[in-house]
Amino acid sequence: MSSEIPVKQVDPSPGSAKNNRKGEAVDLYASRKKIYVKEVKGFFQRIRNVSLTLLMGMYFLxxxxxxxxxxxxxxxxxxxxxxxxxxxxxxxDFFLLAGMLIICAYGLFFITTLFGRVWCGYTCPQTVWTFIFMWVEERIEGSRNKRMKLDRAPYTTEKILKKSAKHAIWLFIAFATGLTFVGYFYPIRELIADLFTLHANGWAYFWVAFFTVATYLNAGWMREQVCLYMCPYARFQSVMFDPNTRVVSYDPNRGEPRGSRKKGVDPKELGLGDCIDCGQCVQVCPTGIDIRDGLQYECIGCALCIDACDEVMEKMNYPKGLIRYTTENELEGKPSRLLRPRTFGYGAMLALMISAIIYVLATRVPAELDVIRDRGALFSFNGEGRIENSYTLKIANMTEVPQTFELSVSGLDGIRILTHTTVKVDSGENRPVPTVVDVAPESIEQTNSEIRFTARSVTDPSLVLETESRFVGPTR
Structure with a gap:
């Protein structure tokens, strides 16, 4: 049984960018064809180089x-x-991490509704490392045509040396990536010393090797396959797009019908549009698509096709912008709006979450005091005839230094702490402190009274912790 489905062009519109595509078959089980990306320079490529340098510098520094x-x-x-x-x-503090993830999600949604997949094209780690690996490949094996010719050629000493050098550099970059990533969990100076003296934990070796292999395979071999089949963003991005979303688009009204011609010839005399059908936009695309076929989920918004097309338009003395960042409404001659209800909604939620996280961080006290009352016994009388209640105070020190706290209690006349009132809590420690509190019977006006525990730091006088609890006594 054949695994091919015949595909026919059914769009009859004369201005369609797909009109020159005839019926063709799509093999559902076709093996991956390697994409040879042509190097291009231009405005958007310079922007990417800046973002790549900043991101990589931050990551490794x-x-x-x-x-x-x-x-x-x-x-x-x-x-x-x-x-x-x-x-x-x-x-x-896990809720802060949840809040940061929500901020990232709303930030991604907000940017996507405005400018499509610019995250993928300029800042996604897969894109960043893939472009680095492609740059290394270009420097060693040469231009796109030279790489294609090299791959088709039989193995010679030159080919083996070039391939070996390329993969060696790829592995070095991948190893540096894995080592740095683990260094955020295992202090990098200790990690390097322990790794090369064979004193590191077995898990350190495992994770360095894991991220080395993952980086080498994802950026060196899989590349666009990660974007097309593994990344979920490519699948759900369409729900955030609308006719006002600014994405990389080909202008068929200006470019069609496409066709080759000599420089200096007026395309109108030949009945042609501005597209000379040179295929440069396809050759520079890292996912191997033809942007002239319209918006496709494979497009990562990297704008390499814009730079390539602008370079051709400049050589032909045509206006730039045949391929550009634009909206569906603008291509159809309709007005386009930057701000709309969807962007306002995402923007409002983003601002709200950012404000909430800033407020929590600004008011965050680097210590906590929790009081748990002993429910095993309501109350008891001691040898002085005073009423006792038992509690467990839990003091969490989230500062970088040990803290010594002075404990006190208030809320009833003559109330006092019978156990230790000075407690030392190490940095990062959550220390339970069994505590007994007593009060004279005549000070109790009701069976359940509100009291307040206070832990005042001797080390840092500005650090004062307070929390409420209940004191239970007999019925008068």
Whole structure:
């Protein structure tokens, strides 16, 4: 049984960019054809180079930076401490991570409704590393035509040397990537020393090897396959697009009908549009699509086709912008709006979440005091005839230094703490403190009274913790 489905062009519109495509068959089980991406220079490529340099610089540099003796970014999983830019977070701060992920999601939705997949084209890690690997390939094996010719040629000493050099550099970059990633969890200076002296934990070797292999395969071999088949963003992006979304588009009204011609010839005299059908936009596309076929989910918005087409238009003395960032409405001659209800909705939720996280961080106290009343006994009388209640105070120190706290209680006349009132809590420790409180019977006016525990830091007088609890006594 054949696995091919015949596909026929049914769009009868004369201005369609697909009119010159005849009936063709799509093989459902065709093997992947390697994409040879042609190098191009231009405005958007320069923007990508800047973003790539900044992102890679931050990734490889931040792991080495320290602040007050602590790594600038360090996820200490065994100690359950997460050091970020001088602040320390603990598992109890997990809601902050959830909030940051929500911010990232709404930020992605907001940008996508405005400018499509610019995240994919300029900042996605898969794109960043893929472009680095392609740059290495271009430097070693040569231009697109030379790479194609080299792959078709039999193995010679030259071919083996070039292929070996390329893969060796790829593996080095992949190893540096894996080592750096693990360095955010295992201090990088210790990690390097332990790895090469064979004193590192077995998991360190495993994860460095894992991310080395993953980077090498994803950026060196799979490339566009990750974007087309593994990344979910390519699949659900369409629900955020509308006719006002600005995406990389080909203008068929200006470009069709396409056809080759000599420089200096007026295309109108030949009955042609501005597209000379040179195929440069296809040759530079990292996912191998033809942007002239319209918007496709494979397009990552990298704008390489814009730079390539603008270069051709400039040589032909035609206006640039045959392929450009534009909207569906603009292509149809309709007005296009940047701000609309959908963008306002995503923008409002994004601003709300950012404000909430900023407020939580600004008001976050680097310590916590929780009080748990002993429910095993309501109350008891001691030898002085005073009424006792038992509690467990839990003091969490989330600062970078040990803290000594002075404990006190208030809320009833003459109430006092019978146990230790001075407690030392190490950095990152959540210490339980059994506590007994008593009060004279005549001070109790009701069976259940509100009291307040206070833990005041001796080390840092500005750090004062307070929490409420209940004191239970007999019925008068």
């Amino acid at each position: 931040f792991v080495w930076l320290t602040l007050d003796g602590q790594p600038l970014i360090h996820f200490d999983l065994p100690a359950r401490e997460f050091h970020l830019y001088g602040a320390t977070f603990y598992p109890r």
